[in-house]
Amino acid sequence: SQKIEQNSEALNIQEGKTATLTCNYTNYSPAYLQWYRQDPGRGPVFLLLIRENEKEKRKERLKVTFDTTLKQSLFHITASQPADSATYLCALARDTGRRALTFGSGTRLQVQP
Amino acid sequence: NAGVMQNPRHLVRRRGQEARLRCSPMKGHSHVYWYRQLPEEGLKFMVYLQKENIIDESGMPKERFSAEFPKEGPSILRIQQVVRGDSAAYFCASSVVAGGTYNEQFFGPGTRLTVL
Numbered sequence: 475s476q477k478i479e480q481n482s483e484a485l486n487i488q489e490g491k492t493a494t495l496t497c498n499y500t501n502y503s504p505a506y507l508q509w510y511r512q513d514p515g516r517g518p519v520f521l522l523l524i525r526e527n528e529k530e531k532r533k534e535r536l537k538v539t540f541d542t543t544l545k546q547s548l549f550h551i552t553a554s555q556p557a558d559s560a561t562y563l564c565a566l567a568r569d570t571g572r573r574a575l576t577f578g579s580g581t582r583l584q585v586q587p
Numbered sequence: 588n589a590g591v592m593q594n595p596r597h598l599v600r601r602r603g604q605e606a607r608l609r610c611s612p613m614k615g616h617s618h619v620y621w622y623r624q625l626p627e628e629g630l631k632f633m634v635y636l637q638k639e640n641i642i643d644e645s646g647m648p649k650e651r652f653s654a655e656f657p658k659e660g661p662s663i664l665r666i667q668q669v670v671r672g673d674s675a676a677y678f679c680a681s682s683v684v685a686g687g688t689y690n691e692q693f694f695g696p697g698t699r700l701t702v703l
Binding site for chain 1: 591599620622629630631632635642644646678680682684685693694695696697
């Protein structure tokens with residue numbers, strides 16, 4: 475069966491360090507992958523989208539990689555700040571015709587000052 | 588440009604009552620998605636609609652749940668005869684779809700349903 479896995483344990487890092495979050499998937503051939511941020515009591519906020527033919531995408535302090543051979547995406551936040559503390563979700567759509575997203579359960583990031 | 592709006596933000600119902608959740612997409616967006624988030628779990632897709640059409644309802648429970656997105660007005664997710672297991676946060680998202688592009692989804696703040 476199709477599965478998306480994110481590390482369920484919280485990631486605690488020191489301010490200024492790079493946070494790296496992992497998203498692994500099985501039995502999928504996604505056309506693209508998205509990363510969202512979710513704060514407690516709020517809806518997810520879109521951060522980045524990467525297509526199957528792209529290896530890497532950057533936006534300010536954020537970087538996403540997408541390895542379709544390993545079936546893995548890595549999400550990096552450089553020079554992390556306490557305001558980056560949140561839960562980060564990866565989401566897959568199976569193809570462009572099927573627009574519904576399947577979300578991982580998320581990884582909680584805590585950046586210590 | 589106002590974001591996705593959902594109301595009510597909090598809804599309390601007793602078992603057996605009906606719950607109606609409303610979603611107004613972002614201006615210019617004609618595609619609406621409903622997701623459910625159970626406590627300590629990830630978001631689960633329920634249904635995808637365009638104006639007056641249900642495109643994909645593969646995540647919707649077969650009984651008691653229905654959704655619509657009329658020509659005028661908000662999208663409605665309706666849950667009949669609610670049970671305690673329906674208690675969750677229900678999120679609506681919208682997107683603008685322009686043939687073949689990979690559009691991100693913009694989420695509302697959610698409606699937190701509590702069934703007593």
